[in-house]
């Protein structure tokens with residue numbers, strides 16, 4: 001063990017840089033770009049944390065991970081200890097360490113960021129979580145639950161559902177997850193590509209849940225195969241986490257030409273079905289040479305980087321505001337640029353053109369400029385009069401967002417909804433129906449993995465209380 | 471896994487499968503479909519639920535092996551299993567009382583038509599069934615449809631069975647004859663057939679329901695790939711359909727979008743042929 005460092009020495013350590021796959025090599029496949037830290041790197045980065053008494057970083061994390069504590073354990077090379085602390089607050093740390101927008105959450109609050117660079121909390125979280133997965137560290141089962149042994153149904157196998165299921169199983173309940181698709185993970189599997197989140201991580205997390213006794217039934221569409229009413233009759237409580245999965249249309253001319261995809265369709269074909277990247281896959285996809293992706297969020301970055309990997313010579317982001325307003329994680333934007341993605345900022349799509357045979361041939365664009373800030377504080381883009389141009393493209397991907405999927409809620413008319421079709425629930429996830437809880441994107445609209453998990457965790461606690469009450 | 475209990479060849483390339491899927495069998499209504507995957511790694515394929523026995527926990531699928539994935543599905547013998555069967559999906563058929571109803575089926579569309587026609591007859595409608603195909607061997611479910619059809623008209627393109635020509639000819643005669651004029655028409659088959667039927671019934675003002683077959687993946691409204699244009703608006707056939715008012719459907723956009731993967735599909739068919747040859 002090395003001697004403890006002085007604060008001055010701690011402050012002198014520069015922020016670790018994560019090794020990344022060479023941009024040239026990335027185009028050849030879907031290998032993970034971020035390669036992870038080595039033990040020495042992680043130990044050194046952990047020493048940059050000055051263990052603030054006020055723990056501002058914790059306030060920045062939606063599930064209040066005990067950040068100084070897990071980093072403290074790591075700094076002492078106590079990996080099992082660090083893993084146990086992490087697991088208490090975060091059911092899927094290997095996922096969050098990779099996909100959380102740390103720069104606007106935990107790391108944004110880190111005091112080390114005031115005068116320099118924040119502690120790389122996400123990297124450290126990933127490091128500890130990967131170590132735990134590799135070393136088969138199992139999460140403890142909480143035998144203290146007062147209401148053990150009740151049956152709970154979870155709808156949806158995304159991060160919210162997985163988290164709630166894990167929490168409830170640890171409290172001794174018999175949990176069954178019903179998933180509409182043929183595989184687990186929700187957006188983690190069909191949306192986020194392997195170069196950001198390897199599927200083996202989802203598989204490992206799912207296997208751990210199964211080891212805890214959670215049953216997962218795929219191919220069950222609640223609202224169609226089984227109704228919410230049936231689940232309420234057969235189970236003591238229900239947690240609904242069916243996500244936000246209804247793509248919004250662009251509503252511009254040409255949207256039905258061959259080669260126009262929603263981000264969900266494009267990513268599902270590639271990630272869930274293996275189209276374009278697995279030679280054994282039988283699901284087809286149109287491979288574009290010039291691909292335009294409309295939108296500026298994580299989904300848009302995932303699409304454009306996927307298109308590049310499938311062989312696009314030009315892969316372009318079309319975004320109506322400027323780069324500063326893009327909601328995507330900074331790291332995705334950086335990686336996309338390294339991979340040769342072009343960013344057409346202050347550009348809005350007007351119409352899609354065809355080649356005379358119904359295939360996409362061009363995208364007519366409108367130049368924009370930033371006007372006064374709107375209600376959200378972001379500058380509103382306004383069209384520059386007469387400034388149009390045509391972009392030659394053969395695939396257009398719409399990544400402007402999703403809304404609540406009405407498949408389940410339409411079949412349960414008594415369930416309270418917002419005017420946008422999202423399920424209404426209180427802080428604990430309770431809906432207007434007794435014993436029915438909800439969380440994740442179906443409640444929040446498109447949000448983040450960690451917010452969905454936080455909902456799953458809070459709802460699990462509330463469900464456990466509900467089941468304990470006489 | 472969903473066990474295949476029966477796999478019977480009804481016509482060239484057309485199989486009738488009985489599959490154990492108790493939850494689907496219990497929930498299913500006429501007009502709904504399932505998404506099937508033969509095995510891990512395979513495509514997700516939409517197939518209409520032709521019939522169901524909730525007591526036995528089985529559903530019947532009529533599958534025409536037109537390409538790689540349907541070929542893989544029908545190649546599984548009784549005793550084997552499908553990896554995934556998800557459903558029932560789509561909005562059930564609205565079974566109204568129209569008095570006389572013409573049910574028009576073309577090719578494998580006849581299989582999709584069968585549960586609708588059966589449900590319409592069970593609801594007290596007088597069902598006249600018109601089915602067409604390329605030649606005699608492609609005419610399917612004749613006897614099954616005859617059980618509840620007031621009248622059964624068959625047309626073949628080569629005249630090898632029934633009348634020579636397309637189903638639209640006897641339908642036009644029905645519409646023209648006040649004594650036989652249907653109160654509603656249900657049409658399921660190739661897009662050009664449904665388009666022709668809608669063109670016939672539109673001037674006559676006869677309510678016409680068509681069942682659309684765009685390319686699907688999830689079947690739950692998540693991907694938007696199955697969008698069809700109805701009344702100038704995008705509708706997702708898997709959740710808003712698959713049945714729509716035939717007078718409002720943009721059939722040309724549908725046929726164009728159905729051609730998206732044609733070249734790739736041809737390549738897959740070669741691969742299947744290769745596997746069989748091996």
Ligand SMILES: Cc1cc2nc3c(=O)[nH]c(=O)nc-3n(C[C@H](O)[C@H](O)[C@H](O)COP(=O)(O)OP(=O)(O)OC[C@H]3O[C@@H](n4cnc5c(N)ncnc54)[C@H](O)[C@@H]3O)c2cc1C
Nearest residue numbers: 156158159160180186187222242243440441447448449452
């Ligand atoms: C491409 C993409 C990239 C993203 N990148 C990031 C990122 O980098 N960082 C981040 O924090 N967030 C990211 N997000 C957002 C994040 O993935 C979501 O907020 C999160 O997955 C929501 O979790 P959930 O459990 O509520 O729903 P989902 O992950 O959507 O899971 C819902 C599950 O329910 C299933 N389901 C739906 N209807 C039914 C039904 N009727 N019956 C049974 N099952 C049903 C679905 O098939 C799905 O498996 C991204 C989203 C997308 C689309």
Ligand SMILES: Cc1cc2nc3c(=O)[nH]c(=O)nc-3n(C[C@H](O)[C@H](O)[C@H](O)COP(=O)(O)OP(=O)(O)OC[C@H]3O[C@@H](n4cnc5c(N)ncnc54)[C@H](O)[C@@H]3O)c2cc1C
Nearest residue numbers: 516517518532533534537538539540683684685686728735
């Ligand atoms: C709601 C619905 C119900 C259907 N019911 C039946 C049925 O009961 N029996 C039956 O035999 N067929 C049915 N079909 C059609 C069937 O899904 C297609 O024939 C099948 O998907 C073709 O796949 P393939 O790989 O064998 O052929 P391919 O050679 O890949 O494709 C042949 C043609 O089938 C269509 N097609 C391809 N992939 C899909 C897909 N994923 N979804 C829909 N269409 C596709 C395209 O027009 C394509 O050109 C139905 C389709 C829909 C949408």
Ligand code: SF4
Nearest residue numbers: 061065096100105106
């Ligand atoms: S869960 Fe996300 S926000 Fe919270 S500490 Fe981990 S990386 Fe940061």
Ligand code: SF4
Nearest residue numbers: 049050052057110111
């Ligand atoms: S704010 Fe930064 S330095 Fe302070 S405890 Fe949190 S991670 Fe460590």
Ligand code: FES
Nearest residue numbers: 689691693694708
């Ligand atoms: S098949 Fe994906 S939305 Fe209909």
Ligand SMILES: [Mg+2]
Nearest residue numbers: 537538539735
């Ligand atoms: Mg196919």
